[in-house]
Amino acid sequence: KVGSTLDGSAQVFQFVDGKTAAVRVDSIFSGKRCVVFAVPGAFTPTCSSKHLPGFVSLADDIKAAGADEIFCVSVNDPFVLRAWGEAHNVAGKVTMLADGGASLTGALGMLVDRSSNGMGMRSQRYAMVLDKTMKCETFVVDPSGAFGDTAAEKVLEFLRANPAA
Amino acid sequence: SMQSLFVRACRVQRPERVRSMAFDVCQNTPGWAPSVGNRISPTITLQKARKFDEAVADKFKASTYDEIFKGKKVVLFAVPGAFTGVCEKAHVPSFSKNADAFKAKGIDSIICIAVNDAYVMNAWKNVLGANGSGIDFYGDHNAAFTKYMKQEANLAGAALGTRSQRYAAVIENGVIKVLQVEKAPTDLTVSDGDSVLKALK
Numbered sequence: 001k002v003g004s005t006l007d008g009s010a011q012v013f014q015f016v017d018g019k020t021a022a023v024r025v026d027s028i029f030s031g032k033r034c035v036v037f038a039v040p041g042a043f044t045p046t047c048s049s050k051h052l053p054g055f056v057s058l059a060d061d062i063k064a065a066g067a068d069e070i071f072c073v074s075v076n077d078p079f080v081l082r083a084w085g086e087a088h089n090v091a092g093k094v095t096m097l098a099d100g101g102a103s104l105t106g107a108l109g110m111l112v113d114r115s116s117n118g119m120g121m122r123s124q125r126y127a128m129v130l131d132k133t134m135k136c137e138t139f140v141v142d143p144s145g146a147f148g149d150t151a152a153e154k155v156l157e158f159l160r161a162n163p164a165a
Numbered sequence: 166s167m168q169s170l171f172v173r174a175c176r177v178q179r180p181e182r183v184r185s186m187a188f189d190v191c192q193n194t195p196g197w198a199p200s201v202g203n204r205i206s207p208t209i210t211l212q213k214a215r216k217f218d219e220a221v222a223d224k225f226k227a228s229t230y231d232e233i234f235k236g237k238k239v240v241l242f243a244v245p246g247a248f249t250g251v252c253e254k255a256h257v258p259s260f261s262k263n264a265d266a267f268k269a270k271g272i273d274s275i276i277c278i279a280v281n282d283a284y285v286m287n288a289w290k291n292v293l294g295a296n297g298s299g300i301d302f303y304g305d306h307n308a309a310f311t312k313y314m315k316q317e318a319n320l321a322g323a324a325l326g327t328r329s330q331r332y333a334a335v336i337e338n339g340v341i342k343v344l345q346v347e348k349a350p351t352d353l354t355v356s357d358g359d360s361v362l363k364a365l366k
Contacts, residue, residue: 013324020324043288044217077325079248080285083292100324118212118225118306119282 001108001128001139008134010104012097013078020078025104028097029134032068033164035155036097037127038110041119042076042084046147051125052088054152059093062152065159067129073097075105075122099123112144125150129158137162198315205234205339209310211278214286214302228303234339237273240361242333243311245318245350246325247281247289256331257297259358264299267358270365272335275300280328282306305329318350333361 008026016023029036039051055062055070062070070093074081078098085096099105105123114122127150129137138158140149148154167190188206191197199205210227212220220226233239244256260267260275267275277297279286283304290302305311311329318330333356335343343364345355354360 022324041217041282041284043284076285077246079246079325080281083248083288087288087292098324100326101321115307116225117217118220118284118304120307 002136004136006130006134006136007107010107011101012073012099012104013101014097015078015082022101025097026134028071029130031132033066033132034130035062035067035070035127035159036073036130037071037125037150037152037155038073038105038123039125040074040112040114040122042074042080044119046125050147051150052084052090052094055155056088056090056093058152058156062156062159065156066162066164067159070094071097073099073104073123075099075102075111075120110141127151127155129155129162131164192313199313199341199344201341201344203341205230205336205341206313207231207235207339209313211276211303211310212283212286212306214283214290214304216287217284220283230339233274233276233303234336236338238271238338239336240267240272240275240333241336242275242277242356242358242361243305243314243316243329243331244277244279245320245323245328245331247279247285248292249325251331251351251353253289253293253296255353256357257293257300259353260361261293261296261298261300261358263358263362266362267365270362272365276303277301278303278305278310278329280305280308280311316346320350332356335361335365 010025011022013020014023052072059070072094076098077100081096081098102111102121105111110124110126111121112124125142128139131137142150207230209230213228277300281304286302286304290297308327311317316330316332318328320328330346331350332346334341347356
């Protein structure tokens with residue numbers, strides 16, 4: 001993964017002029033140094049209590065350390081993700097990307113079956129940094145149920161140790 | 166013939182087994198969909214809206230037909246998606262404002278379902294607050310119930326994927342007495358609380 005370039009044709013859903021629209025990720029990521037982290041599900045505990053809030057509170061530091069934008073990806077529809085983001089005051093800090101069709105998640109090989117948890121096909125918990133050409137600088141995955149390596153603090157450490165070229 | 170198969174089955178099988186065989190036949194008959202007069206299959210399940218931690222504690226146990234429908238008069242309405250416009254602003258409130266009126270007509274419970282997971286439904290219930298009072302929320306996370314009812318809607322165009330049509334039903338001890346389905350998921354003309362109240366005898 002590290003060193004390879006993301007397939008820009010993967011699609012996620014965003015609100016455009018108040019309506020949902022499928023958007024290619026290259027139009028979202030290209031030209032920016034992006035922090036992208038993924039959660040298994042909106043409104044589930046670790047995602048809600050630790051992962052997303054961590055990035056919201058460290059957003060300014062992360063941007064000062066060289067990231068242009070922070071994205072949160074989840075295999076949820078854009079309505080659910082918007083509501084979850086609003087509940088965590090993400091405006092201006094983290095951009096929510098609804099990967100309802102699991103296009104981006106599948107392209108990254110991060111799809112996992114959470115049917116036994118009542119949730120269907122979801123994303124694994126990961127965090128990555130993409131450079132301005134969508135090449136992957138770092139890619140870290142937390143094993144199922146765990147949380148640590150993908151936390152905002154770890155991403156901040158990486159950015160500080162690896163200023164943009 | 167199918168009829169003689171059933172006659173023979175009744176002689177040797179227990180009633181529940183015969184009923185589930187009948188369900189299998191109906192379900193696999195093209196064009197058939199559960200409608201007024203049919204009994205809901207006793208094998209259906211739904212996930213009660215609750216926090217993920219609560220689900221871990223109950224080992225993700227599904228709510229059963231016995232728990233939801235058996236011996237009860239239930240009003241069930243289905244929405245395409247939690248946190249979406251019509252569902253939130255109009256459909257759910259139309260039932261919560263009529264909760265007492267439904268109780269007066271002998272309804273034991275009003276349940277709202279959507280193809281969402283139980284945790285999203287729980288969060289939605291909390292956000293709805295008073296607009297969702299008197300309603301039990303359930304998640305049909307894998308669309309199994311929706312597919313059983315033959316009410317799937319392909320809402321990929323709205324970024325929602327496979328969801329439920331918008332409909333309302335009155336189900337007494339598992340038997341469908343009223344079933345009113347909107348022509349389009351964005352409509353709200355026959356499946357709202359006032360319309361269902363009118364349909365109740």
